[in-house]
Amino acid sequence: GKVRAPTHIICTISDDRGEEPTYGGVTMSELMEGDANVGDAIGLLWFKRRLPRYATKFVEMCVVLCADHGPCVSGAHNTIVTSRAGKDLISCLVSGLLTIGPRFGGAIDDAARYFKQACDAGQDADEFVEALKQKGVRVPGIGHRIKSKDNRDKRVELLQRYARKHFPSTRYLDYAITVEEYTLQKAANLVLNVDGCIGALFLDLLSSVGMFSPAEVQEVVDIGYLNGLFVLARSIGLIGHALDQKRLQQPLFRYPWDEVLYTK
Ligand code: ACO
Numbered sequence: 001g002k003v004r005a006p007t008h009i010i011c012t013i014s015d016d017r018g019e020e021p022t023y024g025g026v027t028m029s030e031l032m033e034g035d036a037n038v039g040d041a042i043g044l045l046w047f048k049r050r051l052p053r054y055a056t057k058f059v060e061m062c063v064v065l066c067a068d069h070g071p072c073v074s075g076a077h078n079t080i081v082t083s084r085a086g087k088d089l090i091s092c093l094v095s096g097l098l099t100i101g102p103r104f105g106g107a108i109d110d111a112a113r114y115f116k117q118a119c120d121a122g123q124d125a126d127e128f129v130e131a132l133k134q135k136g137v138r139v140p141g142i143g144h145r146i147k148s149k150d151n152r153d154k155r156v157e158l159l160q161r162y163a164r165k166h167f168p169s170t171r172y173l174d175y176a177i178t179v180e181e182y183t184l185q186k187a188a189n190l191v192l193n194v195d196g197c198i199g200a201l202f203l204d205l206l207s208s209v210g211m212f213s214p215a216e217v218q219e220v221v222d223i224g225y226l227n228g229l230f231v232l233a234r235s236i237g238l239i240g241h242a243l244d245q246k247r248l249q250q251p252l253f254r255y256p257w258d259e260v261l262y263t264k
């Protein structure tokens with residue numbers, strides 16, 4: 001029989017060997033004829049399937065809505081400082097991306113994990129929140145530095161509105177909202193934030209599209225696909241900030257002394 005040398009790597013998502021490249025077996029021509037968007041590319045390359053239109057549109061909405069949130073947030077700040085230090089575009093981008101984590105933009109996977117476990121177990125919101133508090137864990141997907149009960153996050157509103165109109169079910173979002181109702185009784189800034197909203201809605205999307213088995217949904221949650229959405233989206237804004245500083249020929253950044261509390 002044929003003797004096959006062992007391969008160095010395995011790839012199951014794309015192929016560049018034929019006349020035209022494919023994503024998940026779909027040719028570039030088919031993608032272009034079908035008016036494919038970023039959601040289609042993510043569907044094929046991350047989730048390894050063609051997502052229905054309402055789902056790819058939702059993915060695109062997440063990317064557009066999370067692309068930037070002004071210059072003051074952690075990521076943009078780092079990118080701006082790096083750009084002003086004269087560094088190249090990729091260094092500026094990466095220095096901003098490195099701030100994405102459990103407090104900033106990188107709470108989507110944990111929000112999905114915690115909401116899924118609690119909702120599937122039928123745990124009441126108050127029990128869920130109090131159990132995390134006992135462990136000293138902040139509820140991922142809840143809380144914001146500037147958004148609050150009376151100053152809602154428009155992005156969260158827009159995503160919810162779309163899901164209620166187009167998703168077959170919003171079971172996990174509904175659960176996350178019961179959590180928010182409870183945390184808002186504690187403090188006005190403990191709103192469902194954009195990470196939490198995307199985490200809950202992705203659970204709804206994957207569970208209701210009818211293409212993901214419960215085990216596959218669990219795999220997405222366990223591996224942690226969803227922070228990638230924020231990383232992808234925010235890269236757009238971070239690149240914008242890096243270029244903005246260069247265009248404005250901003251000098252090296254240095255904090256004024258009176259912005260620092262020097263103390264022993
Ligand atoms: N769950 C439970 N309690 C919370 C939460 C939470 N998610 N967030 C804040 N609190 C409590 C704190 O324990 C604190 O109470 P304490 O002083 O008695 O300990 C009080 O609220 C105020 O906390 P602060 O640290 O002042 O809140 P801050 O406004 O700085 O935090 C943050 C904002 C970092 C987003 C926080 O709410 C948090 O860690 N949330 C969970 C992580 C998360 O979802 N991050 C994504 C944010 S959206 C984005 O980045 C795109």
Ligand code: LMR
Binds near residue numbers: 066068069073145194
């Ligand atoms: C963001 O999208 O960057 C934020 O929600 C975080 C913030 O503090 O505004």
